[in-house]
Amino acid sequence: MAIKVEELMVKQGFNYQVEDGVAVITYDLPDSPVNTLSPETGEAFTHLMSRAEAAPDVKAVVFISGKKDNFVAGAKIDFLQTIKTAEEATAISRNGQEGFDRLDAFPKPVVAAIHGSCLGGGLEWALACDYRIATDSPKTSLGLPEVQLGLIPGAGGTQRLPALIGVQAALDLILTGKSLKPSKAKKLGVVDEVVPVPILRKLAVQRAKELAAGSLKVERSRGQGFKAVVEGGKSKGLAGFFQGLANKELWAEVALEDNPLGRKLVFDEARKQLLKKTRGRYPAPEKALQVIRTGLESGHKVGQEAEAKAFGELVVSDVSKRLVEIFFATTALKKENGTSNPSVKAREVKKVAVLGGGLMGGGIAYVASALQGVPVRVKDKDDAGVGRALKQVQTVLDERTKKRSLTYREAAAKMALVTAGTDYSGFKSADLVIEAVFEDLKLKHRVIAEVEAVTGDHCIFASNTSSLPITELAKGSKRPAQVIGMHYFSPVHKMPLLEIITHAGTAEWVTATCVEVGRKQGKTVIVVNDGPGFYTSRILAPYMNEAAYLLAEGADIAELDKALVDFGFPVGPITLLDEVGIDVAQKVGPIMEAAFGKRMAAPKALENVITDGRLGRKTQKGFYLYENGKKKEVDPTVYAFLPHGKERKSFDREEMAERLVLQMVNEAVRCLGEGILRSARDGDVGAIFGLGFPPFLGGPFHYVDSRGPADVLRKLEHYHDKLGERFTPAPHLVEMVKAGKTFYPR
Numbered sequence: 001m002a003i004k005v006e007e008l009m010v011k012q013g014f015n016y017q018v019e020d021g022v023a024v025i026t027y028d029l030p031d032s033p034v035n036t037l038s039p040e041t042g043e044a045f046t047h048l049m050s051r052a053e054a055a056p057d058v059k060a061v062v063f064i065s066g067k068k069d070n071f072v073a074g075a076k077i078d079f080l081q082t083i084k085t086a087e088e089a090t091a092i093s094r095n096g097q098e099g100f101d102r103l104d105a106f107p108k109p110v111v112a113a114i115h116g117s118c119l120g121g122g123l124e125w126a127l128a129c130d131y132r133i134a135t136d137s138p139k140t141s142l143g144l145p146e147v148q149l150g151l152i153p154g155a156g157g158t159q160r161l162p163a164l165i166g167v168q169a170a171l172d173l174i175l176t177g178k179s180l181k182p183s184k185a186k187k188l189g190v191v192d193e194v195v196p197v198p199i200l201r202k203l204a205v206q207r208a209k210e211l212a213a214g215s216l217k218v219e220r221s222r223g224q225g226f227k228a229v230v231e232g233g234k235s236k237g238l239a240g241f242f243q244g245l246a247n248k249e250l251w252a253e254v255a256l257e258d259n260p261l262g263r264k265l266v267f268d269e270a271r272k273q274l275l276k277k278t279r280g281r282y283p284a285p286e287k288a289l290q291v292i293r294t295g296l297e298s299g300h301k302v303g304q305e306a307e308a309k310a311f312g313e314l315v316v317s318d319v320s321k322r323l324v325e326i327f328f329a330t331t332a333l334k335k336e337n338g339t340s341n342p343s344v345k346a347r348e349v350k351k352v353a354v355l356g357g358g359l360m361g362g363g364i365a366y367v368a369s370a371l372q373g374v375p376v377r378v379k380d381k382d383d384a385g386v387g388r389a390l391k392q393v394q395t396v397l398d399e400r401t402k403k404r405s406l407t408y409r410e411a412a413a414k415m416a417l418v419t420a421g422t423d424y425s426g427f428k429s430a431d432l433v434i435e436a437v438f439e440d441l442k443l444k445h446r447v448i449a450e451v452e453a454v455t456g457d458h459c460i461f462a463s464n465t466s467s468l469p470i471t472e473l474a475k476g477s478k479r480p481a482q483v484i485g486m487h488y489f490s491p492v493h494k495m496p497l498l499e500i501i502t503h504a505g506t507a508e509w510v511t512a513t514c515v516e517v518g519r520k521q522g523k524t525v526i527v528v529n530d531g532p533g534f535y536t537s538r539i540l541a542p543y544m545n546e547a548a549y550l551l552a553e554g555a556d557i558a559e560l561d562k563a564l565v566d567f568g569f570p571v572g573p574i575t576l577l578d579e580v581g582i583d584v585a586q587k588v589g590p591i592m593e594a595a596f597g598k599r600m601a602a603p604k605a606l607e608n609v610i611t612d613g614r615l616g617r618k619t620q621k622g623f624y625l626y627e628n629g630k631k632k633e634v635d636p637t638v639y640a641f642l643p644h645g646k647e648r649k650s651f652d653r654e655e656m657a658e659r660l661v662l663q664m665v666n667e668a669v670r671c672l673g674e675g676i677l678r679s680a681r682d683g684d685v686g687a688i689f690g691l692g693f694p695p696f697l698g699g700p701f702h703y704v705d706s707r708g709p710a711d712v713l714r715k716l717e718h719y720h721d722k723l724g725e726r727f728t729p730a731p732h733l734v735e736m737v738k739a740g741k742t743f744y745p746r
């Protein structure tokens with residue numbers, strides 16, 4: 001038996017050492033870059049704790065990680081995926097809860113020494129200790145991100161965190177899944193001390209001894225974090241969606257309400273507000289709220305039971321499965337170099353030059369300087385453009401200092417990385433030039449020649465074009481193998497996706513280098529092959545066209561937008577049109593039609609809207625009304641420029657949404673069939689992070705799989721007969737149905 005326990009501990013990567021009366025337990029899971037939790041971890045840890053309890057010379061325990069920059073990243077997610085039933089998941093949750101309850105009740109003081117990510121089960125583990133010390137490293141972050149995977153903390157976190165830091169701050173962390181920097185964690189009371197990395201271990205042992213001797217006493221006033229405000233991180237992707245659930249005022253009310261009836265009212269209101277945002281699509285935040293409430297009303301034990309039950313139900317839910325798949329897809333993408341040859345290495349990019357200081361160029365200058373951390377030189381054709389670019393970088397940095405995610409000194413250092421001018425000085429030493437001048441092939445050819453005349457032979461030329469074929473651009477280059485597309489989305493500092501486009505002659509090292517640059521700029525990167533509209537613009541085009549067809553048939557603008565928001569998109573297509581610019585969409589239309597023929601032709605319905613000078617938000621005049629920059633209701637006068645005028649017809653909302661979604665999905669399948677996309681996974685990630693395709697559906701390809709390819713094909717045929725050629729099913733879909741296949745293994 002003893003040998004078996006030893007084996008288990010070694011297998012789980014635990015080390016037990018007694019130093020000066022303190023048992024230091026180090027966790028370093030073998031063959032894994034990060035520490036994760038599984039039932040075996042719990043079992044091994046329990047044995048070690050029993051040993052520490054029984055040893056008379058051990059007065060206290062320190063728990064620390066052996067990994068370089070990771071404490072415990074959370075539960076082993078692929079293990080969660082193997083769970084078949086809710087009951088099984090509930091049992092696992094109970095098991096974890098019992099383990100941490102035992103740790104909580106451990107008769108000797110336990111100190112958690114935290115360096116690196118301390119997330120999910122890792123934080124629950126730390127919460128069950130008596131004292132928490134975190135390093136001040138930027139690698140250290142603490143949080144309970146489970147809702148972002150469609151789950152809730154399942155090992156007591158929904159109960160211990162509110163008890164430690166108060167309900168308001170705990171709701172803000174658990175319902176949004178955001179993570180905290182060490183200084184914030186200290187301010188909220190999640191950790192007791194923040195220290196430099198080199199002294200972590202020594203200080204933890206010291207504090208453990210002091211706790212055992214009684215010279216250090218921890219007095220916690222429940223809810224000490226009531227007044228502290230949790231700082232939001234960058235709004236990005238899925239995390240951004242969940243962070244949008246934050247409702248600090250209401251949560252403050254929840255927290256401060258003592259009277260049971262009052263508490264019921266505020267909880268009911270909090271739930272209502274939450275549902276308004278999640279529209280019932282993402283059950284985890286709502287369940288977390290219920291479980292926290294149960295704990296507050298009925299105590300830790302009943303609260304934990306509710307937690308285990310809710311956790312079990314969520315683990316086997318479709319929403320969680322889809323969110324976990326997205327998580328795996330983005331994790332896998334992070335490890336790839338964007339080529340089919342894993343041995344290709346990215347080259348170092350020490351300096352970036354940006355051509356064009358407009359909306360996109362300014363944004364790119366920000367991510368290259370502030371996030372990638374390299375010197376950036378911007379060139380625009382005139383002083384106004386230079387000023388715009390610099391101002392844009394400064395504005396985003398100011399927002400960050402205001403939110404305190406950067407100090408003034410840090411922001412100033414980042415700003416100092418950016419210089420700008422109206423000539424090519426400073427380009428000579430650039431390793432990568434990213435072009436964001438006007439969308440005009442001739443102009444782009446001209447600037448390629450100019451750039452190549454002033455840069456070194458190794459320099460990469462990347463274009464941020466949204467529609468021009470990279471193959472065509474490369475024809476204007478004397479170094480075509482170093483020409484590539486880097487398609488950013490607007491606003492660049494917020495949108496999580498970067499779509500990289502290679503043409504047939506792009507060198508592999510160039511692709512690998514740009515993928516790495518994108519990643520350093522905080523982007524989720526997909527690599528696609530060249531073709532008109534690449535992937536994202538191409539699948540958006542028929543979706544937007546279908547919206548225009550519906551308007552031409554007499555659909556009501558607000559109803560149409562609502563239909564797609566109900567489906568799960570963050571905004572409706574007409575709102576999106578106003579945001580992007582109606583003129584911009586109109587320019588892309590003919591390019592797509594020229595490439596793909598009639599099925600991509602935009603209806604003429606919108607032409608008159610533009611001739612009225614309505615370009616959307618940028619002119620404060622579009623389909624919607626704008627007041628001080630804020631979007632209001634539909635502008636009723638716009639109907640005068642649309643077929644059927646004010647006489648709008650009623651359409652079934654689900655049918656409207658289905659028509660648009662099927663257009664997008666069908667085009668995505670064409671992209672896969674034609675080899676524009678390298679995998680269904682990339683297509684799902686691109687649509688979710690670039691276009692806001694509902695994450696709970698897992699992307700266009702998961703959507704087809706869930707509905708069944710045959711059903712999607714039938715529906716496309718139905719609309720083809722009813723509405724015409726533009727609904728012709730993608731040949732690849734027809735083949736899949738014939739072969740009885742799905743895009744992902746079932």
Ligand code: NAI
Nearest residue numbers: 356357358359360380381385436437438439464465466490
């Ligand atoms: P913009 O009109 O805001 O900026 C273009 C900038 O390029 C201007 O500041 C202009 O002065 C400058 N410029 C023009 N000729 C130049 C030259 N010879 N040398 C240096 N600078 C020059 O346009 P925006 O929106 O930033 O678009 C730029 C590119 O990014 C276009 O190719 C566009 O298709 C693409 N794009 C735009 C997106 C958007 O949402 N606006 C999204 C993705 C790509």
